[in-house]
Amino acid sequence: MRKMVSVSRPNFMNNPATAQSRVEGAAARFRQAMAANNYPLARQCCEEVLRVLPNHMQVLSDYALTLMRVGEHKKSYKIYQKIYQAPAAQRAQASETWLDGLTEVCGWLNKEDEVARYGLESLQNSDVTFSKGAKVAFPSDAPPPINRNNPAENIISFSLYGGQPRYCETLIKNIEVAREFYPDWICRIYLDDSVPQHVWQRLKQPNTQLVDMSHEKTIFPTLWRFLVMDDASVKRYIVRDADSLLSEREVVAVEAWLNSPYWFHHMRDYFSHTELLLAGMWGGCHGVFHNVEQQMRDFIAQYAGSERFTDQYFLKVALWPTVRESILNHDDIFRFHHAQPWPAHQPIRWQTDSFHVGSNAGFASMAGPVENADNGWQQVEITYDGKSWTYPAKIQGETEWVLPMPFFLIDAWKAGDLTVKAL
Known part of the structure; x- marks a missing residue:
């Protein structure tokens, strides 16, 4: 009979240099994985560090986030609760957005009361931090009424970049429905x-x-x-995301703002909406802020965070201290900052399981076999309603291309009304 000999695992804590090297290596891989949205790998990196530093608050909060992103919501909730119940001095060492993460995972677990509680707490904490910034004086007059006779004074402002249909096609659809929803407005892209x-x-x-x-x-x-804020010819503006569809629900909220005495408008409609100002769900009147372009250049020069969240951070650092003084919030979830309930509206035309104002329309993808790879991309021709256009699709592995698309085109594809061909 073979004799079994137990072998103890090396204790890296007895060798601080080795432990530090392992932690730094895992941290670097974690950042790369998160940048690539590779959440399973990011989770593994967190687990590697936690074996060495089991109570590291920053890593615990990162770990909870990765667990949530891979769908392990109950485990994520447990980790977030460990952070929440820790002493304040320890909680302060967690990631800046850990309480937002706790709010979101409660949403996935249908813990509505906790969503409201933690989300409101997160917003109030952020308000305490960011409301202390420099404020701009409001004009002495009330906001000007909307001029419905000159749509060029009323702008729906979008950014668009890159060649992905989840953004491009959703924005094209927004231009189409804006003629109905906002006949007195111009879409500026x-x-x-x-x-x-x-x-x-x-x-x-x-x-x-x-x-x-x-x-x-x-x-x-x-x-x-x-940049629409710097255009003196614009009197009213609303800022929207290219990949989120305009809807009946937001139109009545905007109309309520137009009939209010407030200079600014903002909406929250989902359990993840815990930013002070959501970059694609707000609007305002011209005349409060000036030279915003230079403000953005100055901000970027000293900004050290992720480019992905630059817009959100700029809004709460540069605009929120002023905006909060005259803003109409529509928010049934957190009821933060004198929020009002959403007005009644016509049925929403977009039939998805969890449509809300600000929701991502490109949550699904098309896929197919690679025909001609070009530096990791496959050109794909889409034909719909008698017209064809081409987009680059990312190749995953070596044999399949994947193309995120807005759900309404996915529906047309499934119905046989839209065809896809790899070129």
């Missing part, structure tokens, strides 16, 4: 030469203005849409 030419051409409509930003190399694309 700030875009650059990374957007396919066929999209440029299809965006040229009577109710649009295209602003070419191809020359801009400093201001991040997500911030371009805020």
